[in-house]
Structure formats: C-alpha cells, structure tokens
Amino acid sequence: MTTLHAPVRPGFEPAFGHRARLPPVRPQADPDTDAHRGASPESPAVRVEGLTKRFGRTSRPVWSDVSFSVPTGQRVAIIGGNGTGKSTLLRCCLRLIEPDAGDIHLHGQKLDGRCARTLRHLRSEVGFVFQKHNLVPRLSVLSNVLHGSMARTRGPRQWLQSLARSEDRDYAMYCLEQVRLGHLAERRADHLSGGQSQRVAVARALMQRPRAIFADEPVASLDPQAGEEVMETFADLARNHGLTLVFVSHHLEHALTYAERVLGLRDGRLDLDAPTGRETLGSLRSLYD
Amino acid sequence: MTDLDNPAQDGMPARFRPPHPLSALLFALFLGFFLWSLSSAGISIGELIEGLPNMARIGAEMVPPATDRLEPMLRSVLVTFQMAVVGTVIGLILSLPLAVLAARNHTPHPVVRAAVRGLISFVRTVPDLAWALFFVASVGLGPFAGTLTLIVDTVGFCGRFFAEAIEEVDRGPPEAMNAIGAGPLDVIVCATLPMALPSLINTGLFALEKAVRSSVVLGLVGAGGIGAELATSMEMFRYDQAATIVLMIFVLVMAVETLSSHLRAKLIGGRG
Known part of the structure; x- marks a missing residue:
C-alpha cells in the first residue's frame, strides 16, 4: 500500500511543498462524534446484519435477512439479476435508502439514521460512485x-x-x-x-x-473500453491505497477480474458469498437462471 | 401474408369517434356558461359602433404626440424602471428561501411546505392592484408603495415557479452530495441550485418583464412612476401627452424584453 503524494507538474505548486506528503486518505477522527467511540482498526469496513428491505408496507421484501461482513481492503462484487435489489442493498449500506430492519456498521461504528451528524460523518468515509456519474452539470x-x-x-x-x-x-x-x-x-x-x-x-x-469506495454499476452506461478503464482505475486505487471496494456489476467478467469476493442476490436473499478464485463464469451465470 | 392489392378492412380505426357523454356534457355546460357570460360582459355591437367616432377623435388628438413635458415624463419612466428593478431583485431574494422551503425535495417538514405554499398562493392570488391600494393606504402615495407591491407580486410569482424548478431537478447530484456527507445547505447550494439555474434565470427575467408592465399600471392608483403621468394626462384630456407616454412605455417594455432575452441566452450558457 502506498501513500498519496502530491504530483509534480510544471506550473503546479502544491501547497504542501514539492512532493510533500498530502494528508492521509483516512479522515481525521472527530473526537466529538459519538460514532468514533468503539471503532478499532481491525473492524470490518462494512458489517451488515439481518438487513431487510421492502418497498410498500404489504409488498414482498426485495431481500430479507441479508448479512455479510467486508474486511478492510477487500474488493467485493455484488451481482444478481435485474430487480434483485443490488443497488438498493448498496444504498442501504449508507442509509441513502432506509432499510426496514437490520443493522449496518461502517468501520466498526453503527450507522444510525437518527443522528444526522453521525450519519453524515460515517457517509463521508465512503466514496460512492453512481451508475450515472451524478456530477453537477453546470459546474x-x-x-x-x-x-x-x-x-x-x-x-x-x-x-x-x-x-x-x-x-x-x-x-x-x-x-x-x-x-x-x-x-x-x-x-x-x-x-x-x-x-x-x-x-x-x-x-x-x-x-x-x-476508507472505502462503493460503486453502483459504475460502467453500465459506458462503452467496453471506457468501462475497462474505469474498472482498472478502481482496482488500482483500491490496491495502491488499501481502500475497500464494493461494487455492483452486471459484468461477471469484471466481478471475476477486479473482485476478490463475490456476493450474489437471488430470490430475495443473499444466495452466494464466495471468493472469486473458486468461481467461474459458468457458476456465476447460474445465479441468473 | 398481407394482400397489398386488397388491404384488409377489418380492424381499420374509425375516422371519428363520438365523444364520451361526460365530455359532451362538459362541453355543453361550458358553451352555455360562455353565452351567459357574453351578456354579463356587456358586449354590445351597437355601443361599439356608436363609440367608433370617439375612438377616431381620440386617435386623431394623439397625433402628433406631445413633446412639451418630455423631461418629467422621462424621469417618471426612469422611476418606473427603477421600481421594477428594485421590486424584482428584492422579490427574487425573498422568493428563493421560500421556494426551497416549499419544494418537496428540500423542505424540512411537510407542514412547513404546506404553510409556505399557502402563503405563496395567498400572495399570488391577491391582484397586484389590490396590493397597491393596500400599500398606498399604508405608506402613502408614491414609488415606495409601488415597489412594495412589486416585491410581493414577485414573491407570489417566483415563489411558486422557483419551487417547481427546484422539485424538477435531477435527483442524482443531490443524492451524490448526500452520500458524500454534505449538509442540507451544501446540497441546495452546490447541486440543486446550479441545476435549477436556467429555470430560475428564466423565471427571474420574466418577473422583471412582468414588473415593468405592472409598475405602469400601479401608477394609475397612485403608486408612483409613469402610470401616474398617464392617469393625469387622460383626466386632463391631453391625449397627445398620453400618446407620448404610451410610446415611452412601449419602448421601455420592448427594451426590457430584448435585454432579458439577451441575458437569458448569455447567462444560461455560463459556467459555475
């Protein structure tokens, strides 16, 4: 794992000095924030327990009782057919969508929707890349x-x-x-x-x-070459800076190439949780049958 | 296989379909109401024909337009324009926070949204002439009463359209800002407002055009500006002066519309 260093460019003088070390990737702890209490460096980056989500009170849950844990620095792909709730699961992990039941812990700290300040702080430690880039167009x-x-x-x-x-x-x-x-x-x-x-x-x-990057189908709207470039960028950043990477993808090849572990959703539950080394394209395709 | 020489007649849609009975009933009701309204509106061809010579006489007296009071008239036009600019700018500044509170995607609570929407609707529903009379009675004759009227009128107009523009922005960038951990004000300023900007600029410039036209009318009830000059000229049967004032108003309104079209094109293409 390398540290982030300021680039040397003609006409560009970093405020930190020539090749000065930039502030660390990991944000400084806020001693006033309750969320930091009890966190330890060994805590998994993401821990989800018994998560359930349904849209509408009477409808069938999108998925129920989903539990998994992602160690810090691991690269994880979430796969599954259309409508299995992959993007919903990723959004629930930051409470961008409120789950109906279950607990979420980010870097050892419980992600509680009741305190806006804590929620904002914990979200700030995760970079979220959406399917559509969601940049502000006029800026x-x-x-x-x-x-x-x-x-x-x-x-x-x-x-x-x-x-x-x-x-x-x-x-x-x-x-x-x-x-x-x-x-x-x-x-x-x-x-x-x-x-x-x-x-x-x-x-x-x-x-x-x-400390982690979540990516929701980041290459879905890109041509294959641009898609590969973006996935390479993710993988490089995760490897070089020790970031945890959790991405949703329909590209099974990307799951096998860029992830160390794959989570598969089917029929409203977490149907697959395995290292990519054990899986093949054929075995992953069976998730879509 | 389809026989092109003998196209099938089955399933061909009818050229006309009879209207639904409810639609026909509603149309008949509207037609009846319109005919009743014609009589209530006092439409009279006879009176129109009798009035034609008067129209011709007044028209003839308007030519040539008078030039004896050009300086005070120009000063009044300037005051009218200044009232419109000040009223619009202050109205826009007040509209923006109200619109944010009234927009479904940014309101802190549905009750706040309903209250602010109600306030904006009330302000918009009361006609500007009624506001002008209220402010003339409250603060006295003059441009201040007119400016207050224009502020309130702009809040009613822009508050509603700004709120709709804010509600219609793409939800993606604000969601991305929320995911970053940005605060509500950051999300509004950095994502929502830049995306709503073209619509806000459009509405703001329309509000300015509307304020210029309104400020002319407001003068008629004593709220300052060129409208007061027009009312005086008409009361003194100085139709030649009235013609000069009408021409000045025409030039002012056209200038503001041309300028706002130009600004609209320029600003909407800008970069943040």
Missing part, C-alpha cells in the same frame, strides 16, 4: 471534485473552486490526476464524455479521502 470539473471535500469541511469555501482554500484546490487537482484528467479541470462537467464523467466522479470520491 466545472474542479468544482465537482472539490465537493468531495465536504466530507471533512463544510461551508461556502467548498462550494466553488474559485472560493476554495489553496490546499483543497491542490488536492482536488491531485485527485483529478489520479484519474488522468488534470487537463480537464476547467471544463464544464456536462461537456465531458461518459467515461470522463465517471472518472471525475471517482476523483470526487477520492477527494473525500475515503
């Missing part, structure tokens, strides 16, 4: 990446790149260069290609200095 690429810094600092200075502190702008540029898009910092987000937009979304997630 510049750099402003979009800077928004990731709201995980740690909030206020008007994080709203636009022109208002941001120098060290935040530098770090945003560094994150953009991690996805090889530093040269597009000034471009409007709605003037990017699909692949570029998705890589900017990855840079925004990196700006959070996350």
Whole structure:
C-alpha cells in the first residue's frame, strides 16, 4: 500500500511543498462524534446484519435477512439479476435508502439514521460512485471534485473552486490526476464524455479521502473500453491505497477480474458469498437462471 | 401474408369517434356558461359602433404626440424602471428561501411546505392592484408603495415557479452530495441550485418583464412612476401627452424584453 503524494507538474505548486506528503486518505477522527467511540482498526469496513428491505408496507421484501461482513481492503462484487435489489442493498449500506430492519456498521461504528451528524460523518468515509456519474452539470470539473471535500469541511469555501482554500484546490487537482484528467479541470462537467464523467466522479470520491469506495454499476452506461478503464482505475486505487471496494456489476467478467469476493442476490436473499478464485463464469451465470 | 392489392378492412380505426357523454356534457355546460357570460360582459355591437367616432377623435388628438413635458415624463419612466428593478431583485431574494422551503425535495417538514405554499398562493392570488391600494393606504402615495407591491407580486410569482424548478431537478447530484456527507445547505447550494439555474434565470427575467408592465399600471392608483403621468394626462384630456407616454412605455417594455432575452441566452450558457 502506498501513500498519496502530491504530483509534480510544471506550473503546479502544491501547497504542501514539492512532493510533500498530502494528508492521509483516512479522515481525521472527530473526537466529538459519538460514532468514533468503539471503532478499532481491525473492524470490518462494512458489517451488515439481518438487513431487510421492502418497498410498500404489504409488498414482498426485495431481500430479507441479508448479512455479510467486508474486511478492510477487500474488493467485493455484488451481482444478481435485474430487480434483485443490488443497488438498493448498496444504498442501504449508507442509509441513502432506509432499510426496514437490520443493522449496518461502517468501520466498526453503527450507522444510525437518527443522528444526522453521525450519519453524515460515517457517509463521508465512503466514496460512492453512481451508475450515472451524478456530477453537477453546470459546474466545472474542479468544482465537482472539490465537493468531495465536504466530507471533512463544510461551508461556502467548498462550494466553488474559485472560493476554495489553496490546499483543497491542490488536492482536488491531485485527485483529478489520479484519474488522468488534470487537463480537464476547467471544463464544464456536462461537456465531458461518459467515461470522463465517471472518472471525475471517482476523483470526487477520492477527494473525500475515503476508507472505502462503493460503486453502483459504475460502467453500465459506458462503452467496453471506457468501462475497462474505469474498472482498472478502481482496482488500482483500491490496491495502491488499501481502500475497500464494493461494487455492483452486471459484468461477471469484471466481478471475476477486479473482485476478490463475490456476493450474489437471488430470490430475495443473499444466495452466494464466495471468493472469486473458486468461481467461474459458468457458476456465476447460474445465479441468473 | 398481407394482400397489398386488397388491404384488409377489418380492424381499420374509425375516422371519428363520438365523444364520451361526460365530455359532451362538459362541453355543453361550458358553451352555455360562455353565452351567459357574453351578456354579463356587456358586449354590445351597437355601443361599439356608436363609440367608433370617439375612438377616431381620440386617435386623431394623439397625433402628433406631445413633446412639451418630455423631461418629467422621462424621469417618471426612469422611476418606473427603477421600481421594477428594485421590486424584482428584492422579490427574487425573498422568493428563493421560500421556494426551497416549499419544494418537496428540500423542505424540512411537510407542514412547513404546506404553510409556505399557502402563503405563496395567498400572495399570488391577491391582484397586484389590490396590493397597491393596500400599500398606498399604508405608506402613502408614491414609488415606495409601488415597489412594495412589486416585491410581493414577485414573491407570489417566483415563489411558486422557483419551487417547481427546484422539485424538477435531477435527483442524482443531490443524492451524490448526500452520500458524500454534505449538509442540507451544501446540497441546495452546490447541486440543486446550479441545476435549477436556467429555470430560475428564466423565471427571474420574466418577473422583471412582468414588473415593468405592472409598475405602469400601479401608477394609475397612485403608486408612483409613469402610470401616474398617464392617469393625469387622460383626466386632463391631453391625449397627445398620453400618446407620448404610451410610446415611452412601449419602448421601455420592448427594451426590457430584448435585454432579458439577451441575458437569458448569455447567462444560461455560463459556467459555475
């Protein structure tokens, strides 16, 4: 695992000094936040127990009693047919969708929906990349990446790149260069290609200095080449920085190539939980029968 | 296999279908109400024909437009425009937070949303002339009463359309900001408002156009501006002066509309 270092670019002077070490990926603990109490470095990145979700009171649950644990640094793929609730499960893990039952722990801390501050803090430790990049279209690429810094600092200075502190702008540029898009910092987000937009979304997630990245079908709207590039970027970042990666995918090849473990949803339950080394394309396809 | 020389007649849709009985009944009711309304509206062809010579006389007296009071008239036009600009800008500033509270996706509570929506609806439903009379009675004759009227009118107009624009934005970027751990204000400022901006700019510029036209009428009830000059000219049968004022109003409204179209095109293409 390497540490994040400021890039050396002509005309770009990082605020931390030449090749100075940038702040760590992992965010600083907030001693005032209850969520940090009881967390230990050995805690799994994600622990889900007895999770159940239904849409509508009387409907059948999308899935029920789902439990799994993802150790820190592991790369996990979630697969399953259409409508099996893969994206819902990933969103529930951050309480972007409220589950009906069950507990969620992120990095050893219970993700409780009742305290907005704690919820925001725990969410800030996870970079979430959506199927559609979800960039703000009218803003510049750099402003979009800077928004990731709201995980740690909030206020008007994080709203636009022109208002941001120098060290935040530098770090945003560094994150953009991690996805090889530093040269597009000034471009409007709605003037990017699909692949570029998705890589900017990855840079925004990196700006959070996350401990984990969740990705919901991040390559679904991309052509195969752009899709491979984005998945390579994810895998590289996860390997190089020790980030936990949980991604939802319909591409079984991606699950086998980029994940160490695969979770499969079928018929409203977690039907598969196995290391990818034991699985083949054929065995994974049986999940769709 | 289909025989193209002898196309099948079965299943061919009818050219016309009889309307549903309920639709026919509603149409008949509307037609009856319209005919009744014609008589209540005092439409009279005879009176119109009798009035034609008067129209011609007034029209003739309007030509050539008077130039003897150009300076005070221009000053009044300027005051009218200033009232419109100040009323619109303050109205827009007040509308934005109200719209956020009234928008389903950002309101802190449904009760707050219902209360703010109710307030905006009330403000919008009361006609601007009624507001003008209220403010003239409250703060006296002059542009201040007109400006207050325009502020309230803009809040009623923009509050509703801003709230709808905010509700219609793509949910993705705000969801992404929530996932980052951003606070509610950050989500509104950084994701929702930039996406709603084209619609907000459009509505704001329409509000300015509307305020310019309204501010002319408000003068008629003593709320300052060129409308007061127009009322005085008409009361003194100085139709030539009235013609000058009408031309000035026309130029002002056209200038504001042209400027707002230009700004609309410019600003909507901008970058944050």
